[in-house]
Amino acid sequence: MSSIKIAPSLLAADFGNLQRDVEMVNQSEADWHHIDVMDGVFVPNISYGMPVVKAISQHATKPLDVHLMIVDPDRYITTFAELGAAILTVHLEACTHLHRTLQAIKAAGMKAGVALNPHTNIQLLEDTISDIDVVCLMSVNPGFGGQSFIENTYDKVKALKELIQKKGASTLIEIDGGVTSKNAKALSEAGADVLVAGSFVFKSKTPVQTISELKQIAG
Ligand code: DX5
Ligand code: ZN
Numbered sequence: 001m002s003s004i005k006i007a008p009s010l011l012a013a014d015f016g017n018l019q020r021d022v023e024m025v026n027q028s029e030a031d032w033h034h035i036d037v038m039d040g041v042f043v044p045n046i047s048y049g050m051p052v053v054k055a056i057s058q059h060a061t062k063p064l065d066v067h068l069m070i071v072d073p074d075r076y077i078t079t080f081a082e083l084g085a086a087i088l089t090v091h092l093e094a095c096t097h098l099h100r101t102l103q104a105i106k107a108a109g110m111k112a113g114v115a116l117n118p119h120t121n122i123q124l125l126e127d128t129i130s131d132i133d134v135v136c137l138m139s140v141n142p143g144f145g146g147q148s149f150i151e152n153t154y155d156k157v158k159a160l161k162e163l164i165q166k167k168g169a170s171t172l173i174e175i176d177g178g179v180t181s182k183n184a185k186a187l188s189e190a191g192a193d194v195l196v197a198g199s200f201v202f203k204s205k206t207p208v209q210t211i212s213e214l215k216q217i218a219g
Helices: 015-027 050-059 073-082 098-107 153-167 184-190 207-218
Strands: 005-008 033-038 064-069 085-091 111-116 134-138 172-176 194-197
Touching (some): 005 207, 015 050, 015 207, 033 050, 050 064, 064 073, 073 085, 073 098, 085 098, 085 134, 153 172, 153 184, 194 207
Parallel strands (some): 005 033, 005 194, 064 085, 085 111, 111 134, 134 172
16 A cells, blocks of 8 residues: 655646646546745746646645745745645745744644755754654755756655654655656655656656556555
């Protein structure tokens, strides 16, 4: 029985056929819809904003896992709650008062996620891990889909798993960037709970099957 969660990233969807691609995810064995919001400041790219998230929300039947790659994310916490986000993830590097931000996300009725860039050490979460529902480890530098997986991620997953266990927390570990059938098993064995996959799913000719395969491989 597979327990790993798969979160296809709609950044790699065909935006001209967004409803079709959201419905593909609905019909698949995927667990969450991963939604990447980029502001062109925190990351060197702009993806999409509230009107597109609203359109996705209207068709999606699974939890919306919203990954904010924006500066000062506190400005939009209630907005994303109203748009239907189930999990709202902010970047540690973008938060001056992370603890306050996590409380605000939860007060708005969402699960709280924290994403770490590849250069950010997981020990920085030592004092907040019990307040975090999902840690999103970036396995590429955020901003673009289709990049190569950074191998150092395995060590970070293991160290994060140890920290979670040491603190008796129930935080999920999510991996974002460069996930394929080649690294899914090793990531799961290292301790990952959720795998985000963008291009690997949407570049596939049979995405529903690809999602199913990823889930089986990762077990
Ligand atoms: C990158 C985004 C990822 C991206 C993953 O900044 O956070 O979610 O869509 O895409 P792939 O799976 O193609 O690396
Ligand atoms: Zn993402």
